[in-house]
Amino acid sequence: MSIRRIRSALPSAMTLALLALSVSSVSAAPASGVESVIVAYKPGKAAEVRGAVANAGGKIVREIGRASAFAVKLPTAGVAALQASADVDFVEADVKRQVLGSRTSKPAAQALATAVDTPTSGSEIRPYGIAMVQANQLSDALTGNRKLCIIDSGYDRTHPDLAGNYTKGNVTGVNLTSSGTWDSDENSHGSHVAGTIAAIGGNGIGVVGVNPGGHLKLHIAKVFDASGSAESSVVMDAVAACASAGANIISMSLGGGDPSQAERRVFRSLLNEGILTIAAAGNDGNGTTSFPAGYEEVMSVGALDANKARASFSQFNNDVEIAGPGVAVLSTIPPNIESLGLLSVAGTSYDAAAMTGSPRGTATAALYDFGLGKANDAGAAGKVCLIKRGEISFAEKVSRCQASGGVGAVVYNNQPGMLFGTLGETVTSIPSVGTSDTNGAVLTGLVGQNATVGVVPDPAIYSYFNGTSMATPHVSGVAALVWSYFPGCSAKQIRQVLNASAMELGKPGRDIEFGFGLVQAKDAYDRIAKTGCGN
Structure with a gap:
Protein backbone atom coordinates (compact mmCIF):
# COMPACT_ATOMS: atom_id res chain seq x y z
CA MET A 1 0.00 0.00 0.00
CA SER A 2 1.38 3.38 -1.01
CA ILE A 3 0.90 6.32 1.32
CA ARG A 4 1.43 9.85 0.01
CA ARG A 5 3.19 12.34 2.24
CA ILE A 6 3.31 16.10 2.47
CA ARG A 7 5.29 18.28 4.83
CA SER A 8 3.64 20.15 7.64
CA ALA A 9 3.00 23.84 7.04
CA LEU A 10 1.26 26.83 8.58
CA PRO A 11 -1.03 29.17 6.66
CA SER A 12 0.59 32.30 5.21
CA ALA A 13 -1.06 34.61 7.74
CA MET A 14 0.17 33.37 11.08
CA THR A 15 -1.19 34.52 14.43
CA LEU A 16 1.05 34.65 17.46
CA ALA A 17 -0.43 33.26 20.65
CA LEU A 18 1.41 35.47 23.11
CA LEU A 19 1.14 35.84 26.84
CA ALA A 20 1.02 39.60 27.42
CA LEU A 21 0.82 40.45 31.10
CA SER A 22 0.67 44.05 32.27
CA VAL A 95 6.71 39.01 27.97
CA LYS A 96 6.99 36.29 25.37
CA ARG A 97 9.08 36.22 22.21
CA GLN A 98 8.56 33.63 19.47
CA VAL A 99 10.07 32.51 16.18
CA LEU A 100 8.50 34.33 13.23
CA GLY A 101 8.75 31.74 10.50
CA SER A 102 7.17 28.38 9.67
CA ARG A 103 7.35 25.65 7.09
CA THR A 104 5.32 26.00 3.92
CA SER A 105 4.42 24.06 0.83
CA LYS A 106 5.59 25.22 -2.59
CA PRO A 107 3.89 22.97 -5.14
CA ALA A 108 5.31 24.80 -8.16
CA ALA A 109 8.81 24.01 -6.94
CA GLN A 110 8.25 20.50 -5.63
CA ALA A 111 10.79 19.07 -8.07
CA LEU A 112 13.36 21.48 -6.70
CA ALA A 113 12.55 20.48 -3.14
CA THR A 114 12.96 16.84 -4.05
CA ALA A 115 16.29 17.52 -5.72
CA VAL A 116 17.80 18.85 -2.53
CA ASP A 117 16.06 16.64 0.02
CA THR A 118 18.96 14.21 -0.30
CA PRO A 119 22.45 15.73 -0.05
CA THR A 120 23.94 12.97 -2.20
CA SER A 121 21.80 14.09 -5.14
CA GLY A 122 24.74 16.09 -6.52
CA SER A 123 22.69 19.23 -7.04
CA GLU A 124 23.32 22.65 -5.53
CA ILE A 125 20.58 25.26 -5.63
CA ARG A 126 20.84 29.02 -5.33
CA PRO A 127 17.58 30.09 -3.65
CA TYR A 128 15.86 32.95 -5.44
CA GLY A 129 16.50 35.39 -2.60
CA ILE A 130 20.29 35.32 -3.03
CA ALA A 131 20.18 37.00 -6.43
CA MET A 132 17.23 39.14 -5.41
CA VAL A 133 19.39 40.87 -2.76
CA GLN A 134 22.43 40.94 -5.13
CA ALA A 135 24.50 38.75 -2.81
CA ASN A 136 25.76 36.77 -5.81
CA GLN A 137 27.35 39.95 -7.20
CA LEU A 138 29.88 40.37 -4.35
CA SER A 139 32.56 38.02 -3.08
CA ASP A 140 32.33 37.20 0.61
CA ALA A 141 36.09 36.59 0.88
CA LEU A 142 36.53 39.44 3.38
CA THR A 143 33.72 38.51 5.75
CA GLY A 144 36.14 36.94 8.20
CA ASN A 145 36.48 40.43 9.67
CA ARG A 146 32.80 40.44 10.71
CA LYS A 147 30.95 38.46 13.38
CA LEU A 148 27.21 37.93 13.06
CA CYS A 149 25.22 36.68 16.06
CA ILE A 150 22.05 34.67 15.43
CA ILE A 151 19.57 34.59 18.32
CA ASP A 152 17.32 31.61 17.60
CA SER A 153 16.85 27.88 18.23
CA GLY A 154 20.42 26.74 17.65
CA TYR A 155 22.61 25.46 14.81
CA ASP A 156 22.77 21.97 13.34
CA ARG A 157 26.53 21.41 13.28
CA THR A 158 26.09 18.06 11.47
CA HIS A 159 24.20 19.49 8.48
CA PRO A 160 26.28 19.13 5.28
CA ASP A 161 25.69 22.78 4.35
CA LEU A 162 26.43 24.11 7.87
CA ALA A 163 29.20 21.77 9.02
CA GLY A 164 31.84 23.54 6.92
CA ASN A 165 31.50 26.74 8.93
CA TYR A 166 31.66 24.74 12.15
CA THR A 167 34.73 22.66 11.29
CA LYS A 168 36.64 25.78 10.25
CA GLY A 169 36.15 27.10 13.76
CA ASN A 170 34.03 30.00 12.54
CA VAL A 171 31.01 29.16 14.68
CA THR A 172 30.81 29.66 18.45
CA GLY A 173 27.81 29.83 20.70
CA VAL A 174 25.97 29.73 23.98
CA ASN A 175 22.91 27.74 25.04
CA LEU A 176 20.38 29.64 27.15
CA THR A 177 17.81 26.82 27.14
CA SER A 178 17.64 23.46 28.88
CA SER A 179 17.37 21.73 25.51
CA GLY A 180 20.39 20.12 23.85
CA THR A 181 23.38 22.33 23.07
CA TRP A 182 23.86 25.56 21.14
CA ASP A 183 25.15 23.55 18.17
CA SER A 184 22.01 21.41 18.01
CA ASP A 185 18.53 22.48 16.97
CA GLU A 186 15.33 20.91 18.25
CA ASN A 187 13.09 23.37 16.40
CA SER A 188 14.69 23.71 12.89
CA HIS A 189 14.04 27.48 12.71
CA GLY A 190 17.54 28.53 13.77
CA SER A 191 19.26 26.24 11.28
CA HIS A 192 17.02 27.54 8.50
CA VAL A 193 18.00 31.11 9.36
CA ALA A 194 21.70 30.16 9.55
CA GLY A 195 21.52 28.52 6.13
CA THR A 196 20.16 31.67 4.51
CA ILE A 197 23.03 33.64 6.03
CA ALA A 198 25.90 31.22 5.48
CA ALA A 199 25.08 27.86 3.85
CA ILE A 200 28.30 26.64 2.22
CA GLY A 201 28.57 27.02 -1.55
CA GLY A 202 30.63 25.03 -4.02
CA ASN A 203 30.15 21.68 -2.28
CA GLY A 204 27.81 20.37 -4.96
CA ILE A 205 24.86 19.82 -2.65
CA GLY A 206 21.92 21.64 -1.15
CA VAL A 207 21.73 25.43 -1.14
CA VAL A 208 23.99 28.46 -0.85
CA GLY A 209 23.65 31.33 1.58
CA VAL A 210 24.19 35.07 1.28
CA ASN A 211 27.77 34.41 2.45
CA PRO A 212 28.64 30.97 1.01
CA GLY A 213 32.42 30.97 1.37
CA GLY A 214 32.64 29.81 4.97
CA HIS A 215 34.55 32.93 6.05
CA LEU A 216 31.92 34.82 8.06
CA LYS A 217 32.21 34.33 11.81
CA LEU A 218 28.96 33.27 13.46
CA HIS A 219 27.96 33.30 17.10
CA ILE A 220 24.85 31.31 18.01
CA ALA A 221 22.74 32.32 21.00
CA LYS A 222 20.19 29.56 21.51
CA VAL A 223 17.07 30.89 23.22
CA PHE A 224 14.35 28.61 21.80
CA ASP A 225 13.71 24.93 22.42
CA ALA A 226 11.32 22.86 20.31
CA SER A 227 8.42 25.12 21.33
CA GLY A 228 9.90 28.17 19.58
CA SER A 229 8.94 30.43 22.48
CA ALA A 230 10.89 32.12 25.28
CA GLU A 231 10.63 35.00 27.70
CA SER A 232 12.04 38.38 26.69
CA SER A 233 14.57 38.22 29.51
CA VAL A 234 16.17 35.21 27.80
CA VAL A 235 16.46 37.21 24.59
CA MET A 236 18.01 40.09 26.54
CA ASP A 237 20.51 37.66 28.04
CA ALA A 238 21.32 36.42 24.54
CA VAL A 239 21.80 39.96 23.25
CA ALA A 240 24.32 40.60 26.00
CA ALA A 241 26.09 37.34 25.14
CA CYS A 242 26.31 38.41 21.49
CA ALA A 243 27.89 41.71 22.47
CA SER A 244 30.36 39.99 24.81
CA ALA A 245 31.34 37.65 21.97
CA GLY A 246 32.28 40.63 19.81
CA ALA A 247 29.36 40.57 17.40
CA ASN A 248 29.08 43.40 14.89
CA ILE A 249 25.56 42.39 13.85
CA ILE A 250 22.75 40.68 15.77
CA SER A 251 20.08 38.91 13.72
CA MET A 252 16.74 38.21 15.43
CA SER A 253 14.07 36.29 13.52
CA LEU A 254 11.77 36.57 16.49
CA GLY A 255 9.30 38.89 18.15
CA GLY A 256 6.17 39.45 20.15
CA GLY A 257 3.36 41.95 20.41
CA ASP A 258 4.31 43.62 23.67
CA PRO A 259 7.08 46.16 24.22
CA SER A 260 9.37 46.05 27.23
CA GLN A 261 11.04 48.98 28.94
CA ALA A 262 13.97 46.79 29.93
CA GLU A 263 14.35 45.40 26.43
CA ARG A 264 14.43 48.90 24.97
CA ARG A 265 17.23 49.82 27.38
CA VAL A 266 19.26 46.82 26.23
CA PHE A 267 18.97 47.70 22.55
CA ARG A 268 19.80 51.32 23.23
CA SER A 269 23.02 50.18 24.89
CA LEU A 270 23.92 48.11 21.82
CA LEU A 271 23.33 51.06 19.53
CA ASN A 272 25.67 53.15 21.64
CA GLU A 273 28.31 50.41 21.38
CA GLY A 274 28.18 50.34 17.58
CA ILE A 275 26.36 47.03 17.14
CA LEU A 276 23.79 46.74 14.34
CA THR A 277 20.61 44.97 15.47
CA ILE A 278 18.11 43.59 12.95
CA ALA A 279 14.74 41.93 13.68
CA ALA A 280 11.67 40.50 11.98
CA ALA A 281 8.72 42.88 11.57
CA GLY A 282 6.13 40.19 12.39
CA ASN A 283 3.73 37.81 10.65
CA ASP A 284 0.28 39.01 11.70
CA GLY A 285 -0.38 40.58 8.29
CA ASN A 286 -1.71 43.82 9.78
CA GLY A 287 -0.56 47.23 10.99
CA THR A 288 0.38 46.22 14.52
CA THR A 289 3.97 46.37 15.73
CA SER A 290 6.15 43.49 16.90
CA PHE A 291 9.10 43.88 19.23
CA PRO A 292 12.08 44.15 19.30
CA ALA A 293 11.64 45.23 15.67
CA GLY A 294 9.46 48.13 16.83
CA TYR A 295 12.23 49.87 18.77
CA GLU A 296 13.90 52.70 16.88
CA GLU A 297 17.29 51.23 17.79
CA VAL A 298 16.49 48.09 15.78
CA MET A 299 16.14 47.63 12.00
CA SER A 300 12.68 46.20 11.26
CA VAL A 301 12.50 43.81 8.28
CA GLY A 302 9.40 43.13 6.19
CA ALA A 303 8.96 40.14 3.87
CA LEU A 304 8.57 39.97 0.07
CA ASP A 305 7.71 37.17 -2.30
CA ALA A 306 9.70 36.23 -5.41
CA ASN A 307 7.83 38.91 -7.39
CA LYS A 308 8.91 41.61 -4.90
CA ALA A 309 5.35 42.02 -3.61
CA ARG A 310 4.72 42.33 0.12
CA ALA A 311 4.02 38.95 1.65
CA SER A 312 0.41 38.69 2.85
CA PHE A 313 1.58 37.86 6.38
CA SER A 314 4.16 40.66 6.65
CA GLN A 315 3.19 43.38 9.13
CA PHE A 316 3.08 46.94 7.82
CA ASN A 317 3.68 49.97 10.01
CA ASN A 318 5.89 53.01 10.42
CA ASP A 319 8.62 50.89 12.00
CA VAL A 320 9.26 48.74 8.91
CA GLU A 321 12.63 49.94 7.66
CA ILE A 322 13.72 47.54 4.93
CA ALA A 323 12.55 44.37 3.20
CA GLY A 324 13.92 41.01 2.11
CA PRO A 325 12.75 37.73 0.54
CA GLY A 326 10.51 35.87 2.98
CA VAL A 327 8.09 33.65 1.04
CA ALA A 328 8.93 30.02 0.20
CA VAL A 329 12.57 30.49 1.16
CA LEU A 330 14.56 27.29 0.71
CA SER A 331 17.20 26.61 3.37
CA THR A 332 18.73 24.10 5.76
CA ILE A 333 16.93 22.18 8.51
CA PRO A 334 17.87 19.25 10.77
CA PRO A 335 16.33 15.89 9.82
CA ASN A 336 13.33 14.45 11.65
CA ILE A 337 12.36 17.70 13.37
CA GLU A 338 9.53 18.62 11.00
CA SER A 339 6.59 16.25 10.39
CA LEU A 340 5.05 14.53 7.38
CA GLY A 341 1.36 13.80 6.96
CA LEU A 342 0.25 10.37 5.74
CA LEU A 343 -3.16 9.43 4.34
CA SER A 344 -4.44 6.34 2.54
CA VAL A 345 -8.04 5.15 2.04
CA ALA A 346 -9.10 1.89 0.42
CA GLY A 347 -5.53 1.28 -0.73
CA THR A 348 -5.15 4.65 -2.50
CA SER A 349 -2.87 7.37 -1.15
CA TYR A 350 -3.81 11.06 -0.91
CA ASP A 351 -1.79 14.19 -0.25
CA ALA A 352 -1.99 15.21 3.39
CA ALA A 353 -0.28 17.78 5.60
CA ALA A 354 0.37 17.10 9.27
CA MET A 355 -1.53 19.46 11.53
CA THR A 356 0.95 21.66 13.32
CA GLY A 357 0.90 20.49 16.92
CA SER A 358 -0.35 17.00 16.12
CA PRO A 359 1.34 14.17 18.00
CA ARG A 360 3.25 11.71 15.86
CA GLY A 361 1.79 8.28 15.26
CA THR A 362 -0.39 6.33 12.84
CA ALA A 363 -3.87 4.87 13.05
CA THR A 364 -5.81 2.52 10.79
CA ALA A 365 -9.59 2.13 11.01
CA ALA A 366 -12.80 2.65 9.08
CA LEU A 367 -13.38 6.19 7.73
CA TYR A 368 -16.27 7.96 9.43
CA ASP A 369 -18.13 11.10 8.31
CA PHE A 370 -17.82 13.43 11.31
CA GLY A 371 -19.42 16.38 9.49
CA LEU A 372 -18.14 19.76 10.69
CA GLY A 373 -17.06 18.25 14.00
CA LYS A 374 -19.25 20.62 16.03
CA ALA A 375 -20.54 17.96 18.41
CA ASN A 376 -19.38 14.68 19.91
CA ASP A 377 -20.61 11.63 18.02
CA ALA A 378 -20.48 8.14 19.52
CA GLY A 379 -20.47 6.70 16.00
CA ALA A 380 -16.86 7.84 15.60
CA ALA A 381 -15.58 5.50 18.31
CA GLY A 382 -12.66 3.42 17.01
CA LYS A 383 -12.75 5.15 13.61
CA VAL A 384 -10.89 7.79 11.58
CA CYS A 385 -12.91 11.01 11.51
CA LEU A 386 -13.40 12.75 8.17
CA ILE A 387 -14.18 16.40 8.99
CA LYS A 388 -15.04 19.38 6.81
CA ARG A 389 -13.37 22.71 7.49
CA GLY A 390 -15.55 25.55 8.72
CA GLU A 391 -17.36 27.30 11.63
CA ILE A 392 -15.07 26.09 14.45
CA SER A 393 -11.31 25.76 14.85
CA PHE A 394 -9.25 22.78 13.73
CA ALA A 395 -8.34 22.18 17.37
CA GLU A 396 -12.02 21.92 18.35
CA LYS A 397 -12.75 19.54 15.49
CA VAL A 398 -9.89 17.19 16.35
CA SER A 399 -10.61 17.40 20.08
CA ARG A 400 -14.25 16.40 19.52
CA CYS A 401 -13.19 13.50 17.33
CA GLN A 402 -10.87 12.35 20.11
CA ALA A 403 -13.54 12.82 22.79
CA SER A 404 -15.88 10.68 20.68
CA GLY A 405 -13.36 7.85 20.66
CA GLY A 406 -11.91 8.57 17.22
CA VAL A 407 -8.40 7.26 16.57
CA GLY A 408 -7.34 9.79 13.91
CA ALA A 409 -8.66 12.87 12.11
CA VAL A 410 -8.63 14.13 8.53
CA VAL A 411 -9.84 17.71 7.97
CA TYR A 412 -10.53 18.64 4.35
CA ASN A 413 -10.66 22.13 2.93
CA ASN A 414 -13.85 24.02 2.10
CA GLN A 415 -12.03 26.15 -0.46
CA PRO A 416 -9.62 25.30 -3.30
CA GLY A 417 -6.23 23.94 -2.28
CA MET A 418 -4.47 21.92 0.38
CA LEU A 419 -5.39 22.53 4.01
CA PHE A 420 -2.45 23.44 6.26
CA GLY A 421 -3.83 23.62 9.76
CA THR A 422 -2.63 24.16 13.28
CA LEU A 423 -3.91 22.99 16.64
CA GLY A 424 -2.40 26.02 18.34
CA GLU A 425 -1.83 25.32 22.02
CA THR A 426 -4.42 22.52 22.16
CA VAL A 427 -2.92 19.15 23.11
CA THR A 428 -4.39 16.05 21.47
CA SER A 429 -3.41 12.40 21.49
CA ILE A 430 -4.55 11.28 18.02
CA PRO A 431 -2.76 11.96 14.70
CA SER A 432 -4.45 14.64 12.59
CA VAL A 433 -3.83 15.86 9.04
CA GLY A 434 -5.30 18.27 6.53
CA THR A 435 -6.11 17.59 2.90
CA SER A 436 -7.57 19.41 -0.10
CA ASP A 437 -11.16 20.12 -1.04
CA THR A 438 -10.92 17.83 -4.06
CA ASN A 439 -9.59 14.99 -1.94
CA GLY A 440 -12.37 15.65 0.54
CA ALA A 441 -14.98 15.26 -2.18
CA VAL A 442 -13.54 11.87 -3.08
CA LEU A 443 -13.18 10.72 0.52
CA THR A 444 -16.81 11.46 1.39
CA GLY A 445 -17.69 8.74 -1.09
CA LEU A 446 -15.34 6.30 0.65
CA VAL A 447 -16.84 6.47 4.14
CA GLY A 448 -16.69 3.03 5.74
CA GLN A 449 -13.55 2.02 3.85
CA ASN A 450 -10.30 1.23 5.64
CA ALA A 451 -8.22 4.39 6.22
CA THR A 452 -4.71 5.03 7.51
CA VAL A 453 -3.76 8.45 8.85
CA GLY A 454 -0.37 9.32 10.31
CA VAL A 455 2.07 12.00 11.35
CA VAL A 456 5.70 10.89 11.14
CA PRO A 457 9.20 12.42 11.29
CA ASP A 458 10.39 14.02 8.05
CA PRO A 459 13.97 13.03 7.11
CA ALA A 460 14.38 16.02 4.76
CA ILE A 461 17.29 18.37 5.49
CA TYR A 462 16.09 21.27 3.31
CA SER A 463 12.72 22.95 3.35
CA TYR A 464 10.74 26.02 2.31
CA PHE A 465 9.77 28.42 5.08
CA ASN A 466 7.58 31.54 5.14
CA GLY A 467 8.03 34.49 7.46
CA THR A 468 9.62 37.81 8.19
CA SER A 469 12.01 35.43 10.00
CA MET A 470 13.24 34.41 6.55
CA ALA A 471 13.56 38.00 5.31
CA THR A 472 15.65 39.01 8.33
CA PRO A 473 18.69 36.77 7.64
CA HIS A 474 18.81 38.04 4.06
CA VAL A 475 19.21 41.58 5.41
CA SER A 476 21.60 40.54 8.20
CA GLY A 477 23.73 38.54 5.77
CA VAL A 478 23.89 41.46 3.34
CA ALA A 479 24.86 43.82 6.17
CA ALA A 480 27.80 41.56 7.05
CA LEU A 481 28.79 41.19 3.40
CA VAL A 482 28.81 44.91 2.65
CA TRP A 483 30.37 45.90 5.97
CA SER A 484 33.25 43.47 5.41
CA TYR A 485 34.49 45.65 2.53
CA PHE A 486 34.35 48.79 4.65
CA PRO A 487 35.09 47.78 8.26
CA GLY A 488 35.88 51.39 9.10
CA CYS A 489 32.23 52.35 8.65
CA SER A 490 30.09 52.48 11.79
CA ALA A 491 26.97 50.41 12.40
CA LYS A 492 24.89 53.56 12.03
CA GLN A 493 26.52 54.32 8.68
CA ILE A 494 26.00 50.79 7.36
CA ARG A 495 22.36 51.02 8.36
CA GLN A 496 22.02 54.35 6.54
CA VAL A 497 23.67 53.00 3.40
CA LEU A 498 21.51 49.86 3.30
CA ASN A 499 18.44 52.07 3.47
CA ALA A 500 19.70 54.63 0.95
CA SER A 501 20.64 51.96 -1.61
CA ALA A 502 17.53 49.78 -1.21
CA MET A 503 15.40 49.11 -4.29
CA GLU A 504 12.34 51.36 -4.23
CA LEU A 505 9.18 49.23 -4.26
CA GLY A 506 6.30 51.21 -2.80
CA LYS A 507 5.61 54.90 -2.53
CA PRO A 508 8.60 57.22 -3.04
CA GLY A 509 10.76 57.28 0.05
CA ARG A 510 9.94 55.19 3.08
CA ASP A 511 6.53 53.53 3.31
CA ILE A 512 4.78 51.24 5.78
CA GLU A 513 4.94 48.08 3.64
CA PHE A 514 8.51 48.05 2.34
CA GLY A 515 10.32 50.64 4.44
CA PHE A 516 13.02 52.02 2.15
CA GLY A 517 12.71 48.98 -0.11
CA LEU A 518 14.47 45.70 -0.94
CA VAL A 519 17.99 45.42 0.48
CA GLN A 520 20.66 45.43 -2.27
CA ALA A 521 24.22 44.27 -1.58
CA LYS A 522 26.00 45.45 -4.73
CA ASP A 523 24.24 48.82 -4.80
CA ALA A 524 25.17 49.40 -1.16
CA TYR A 525 28.78 48.51 -1.90
CA ASP A 526 28.84 50.81 -4.92
CA ARG A 527 27.36 53.66 -2.93
CA ILE A 528 29.99 53.46 -0.20
CA ALA A 529 32.79 53.01 -2.73
CA LYS A 530 31.67 56.16 -4.51
CA THR A 531 30.53 58.48 -1.73
CA GLY A 532 31.98 57.05 1.49
CA CYS A 533 30.42 55.72 4.69
CA GLY A 534 26.91 56.78 5.54
CA ASN A 535 26.20 58.89 2.47
Missing part, protein backbone atom coordinates in the same frame (compact mmCIF):
# COMPACT_ATOMS: atom_id res chain seq x y z
CA VAL A 23 1.62 44.82 35.84
CA SER A 24 -2.01 45.40 36.70
CA SER A 25 -3.01 42.03 35.27
CA VAL A 26 -0.19 40.41 37.22
CA SER A 27 -1.64 41.86 40.40
CA ALA A 28 -5.11 40.59 39.51
CA ALA A 29 -3.97 36.98 39.12
CA PRO A 30 -4.75 34.37 41.78
CA ALA A 31 -2.71 34.78 44.94
CA SER A 32 -1.34 31.27 44.55
CA GLY A 33 0.11 32.10 41.11
CA VAL A 34 3.79 32.47 40.30
CA GLU A 35 4.60 35.28 37.88
CA SER A 36 7.55 36.03 35.62
CA VAL A 37 8.40 39.71 35.84
CA ILE A 38 11.22 42.14 35.15
CA VAL A 39 12.21 44.25 38.15
CA ALA A 40 14.34 47.27 37.30
CA TYR A 41 16.31 48.94 40.06
CA LYS A 42 17.29 52.55 40.49
CA PRO A 43 20.97 53.56 40.20
CA GLY A 44 23.03 52.01 42.98
CA LYS A 45 20.10 50.06 44.39
CA ALA A 46 20.76 46.57 43.02
CA ALA A 47 21.58 45.08 46.42
CA GLU A 48 18.52 46.61 48.04
CA VAL A 49 16.26 45.25 45.31
CA ARG A 50 17.81 41.80 45.67
CA GLY A 51 16.72 41.88 49.26
CA ALA A 52 13.28 43.15 48.37
CA VAL A 53 12.82 40.29 45.89
CA ALA A 54 13.76 37.76 48.55
CA ASN A 55 11.43 39.37 51.08
CA ALA A 56 8.60 39.17 48.55
CA GLY A 57 9.17 35.43 48.22
CA GLY A 58 10.75 35.76 44.79
CA LYS A 59 13.75 34.24 43.07
CA ILE A 60 16.09 36.03 40.67
CA VAL A 61 16.48 33.78 37.64
CA ARG A 62 18.48 36.12 35.45
CA GLU A 63 20.46 39.32 35.82
CA ILE A 64 20.03 41.89 33.06
CA GLY A 65 22.87 44.28 33.70
CA ARG A 66 22.35 46.32 30.54
CA ALA A 67 18.85 47.17 31.72
CA SER A 68 19.71 47.55 35.42
CA ALA A 69 17.14 44.85 36.07
CA PHE A 70 16.49 41.33 37.25
CA ALA A 71 14.25 38.65 35.76
CA VAL A 72 12.25 37.36 38.70
CA LYS A 73 9.78 34.60 39.46
CA LEU A 74 7.65 35.33 42.48
CA PRO A 75 4.18 34.84 43.92
CA THR A 76 1.62 37.23 42.52
CA ALA A 77 1.04 38.58 46.01
CA GLY A 78 4.63 39.83 46.09
CA VAL A 79 4.36 42.06 43.03
CA ALA A 80 2.68 44.93 44.87
CA ALA A 81 5.44 45.03 47.47
CA LEU A 82 8.09 45.39 44.78
CA GLN A 83 6.09 48.08 43.00
CA ALA A 84 5.90 50.02 46.23
CA SER A 85 9.64 49.85 46.93
CA ALA A 86 11.45 53.18 46.67
CA ASP A 87 14.47 51.33 45.26
CA VAL A 88 12.54 49.84 42.33
CA ASP A 89 12.36 51.78 39.07
CA PHE A 90 9.58 49.69 37.51
CA VAL A 91 8.05 46.22 37.42
CA GLU A 92 6.80 44.78 34.14
CA ALA A 93 5.80 41.41 32.73
CA ASP A 94 8.54 39.23 31.30
